[in-house]
């Protein structure tokens with residue numbers, strides 16, 4: 185672990201972006217005996233409340249990969265983060281009132297037959313805990329309200345602008361880490377130094393955040409507080425994630441045309457909710473629903489794939505800067521945390537050859553980040569629609585039964601591999617494809633066996649009744 189590295193001459197790492205991934209990376213670098221400087225565009229979120237939270241959702245799901253990356257650097261950090269999370273044992277599906285499958289109320293689908301669960305974390309609180317941790321390290325300095333303006337990777341210089349005074353600061357360092365999110369400036373500069381493949385997609389869905397408050401009187405959750413609630417409606421969906429303060433952070437994901445259909449009046453909004461999410465109205469309350477809806481902006485969803493993630497021994501990118509993804513697998517930040525752990529595995533393996541370590545990091549992470557990017561896109565369709573389909577439930581149940589009662593078969597659901605293991609994303613897909621191939625062959629053999637058996641039976645019956653001569657040539 186980076187915490188156990190032997191002391192070597194102090195090198196300086198500059199981290200661009202003090203979001204969750206950059207902050208965790210700062211801790212890894214500081215424990216590896218680097219001098220670390222973190223430059224963050226926003227004000228210190230611990231001093232400015234939620235205003236500084238950026239336009240990001242308030243809650244996010246953290247699972248094994250994210251938690252493991254915290255544990256590897258310090259089990260006490262993991263403990264502190266875990267204390268402020270809410271376990272989510274499964275999805276609770278709320279079908280539509282016109283859905284023939286709908287019975288009203290929610291239907292629970294456990295995430296894992298062995299009882300494993302994911303956790304809901306408050307994004308701001310998580311970031312603040314990480315900032316507190318790095319601030320306590322003697323070799324870390326954090327500069328807020330300072331934006332990256334220029335990177336010269338051959339000279340190893342970065343230029344930042346102090347937002348309040350517009351003053352330019354030039355910083356020389358041995359290494360630069362870009363963790364400045366989906367619209368990364370660091371990545372833009374990296375593109376000038378490498379032959380970077382780059383692909384960016386905005387999906388036709390926007391999101392808007394709403395909130396279910398705690399129950400009046402009891403102060404408890406209004407609906408089951410250990411589930412991620414989903415109201416899938418084919419072309420759009422509404423989800424609710426529990427928070428430690430007993431609210432639910434809700435997200436409405438919809439193509440623009442439905443926002444247009446709602447228009448800009450409270451009546452339009454309530455008519456839409458009455459038609460599609462009637463059970464949500466009393467949970468939020470009419471007045472709050474209208475106020476929050478028209479106060480909060482609707483935001484786009486971007487998916488970015490690029491490669492490579494590094495330049496020589498001078499620069500690398502991690503987190504959303506390297507692979508922003510749509511949020512439908514709940515893996516964006518988890519994958520970003522995993523980037524940091526993997527980056528340090530390579531740095532520890534080649535402490536005297538950073539160039540090789542970064543090149544290996546790029547190669548390994550490209551395969552994995554592109555895979556989870558694609559899975560996240562696919563899960564969007566699943567969450568909107570398939571979670572209510574019989575075929576989806578049958579396939580999931582079959583896989584889970586085998587996972588539970590015949591573990592020697594090695595069958596495991598894709599979701600379980602992604603959320604409850606640290607197996608590389610690319611390897612997960614390879615294993616699941618193989619296992620689905622085997623299952624398909626078994627089903628085909630069973631079907632063939634059944635068909636042949638039925639044919640023999642019919643033939644015998646026909647023979648007994650003297651119909652054989654009139655048959656269609658079976659021998």
Ligand code: FAD
Pocket residue numbers: 200201202203204205206223224225226238240241243244245246330331332333363364365366367368369391435502503504505511513514515516517518519520
């Ligand atoms: P960011 O969080 O974007 O942080 C980047 C930081 O860099 C920011 O603090 C920014 O101010 C700073 N910065 C930007 N430009 C500059 C500059 N020029 N100079 C200096 N600093 C700069 N992930 C999950 O794992 N689970 C979930 O359930 C989940 N749900 C999500 C729901 C929604 C609706 C969305 C939109 C995303 C969700 N994600 C989820 C994804 C997750 O939010 C991101 O993957 C995660 O925030 C990435 O962290 P990051 O530190 O790489 O980037």
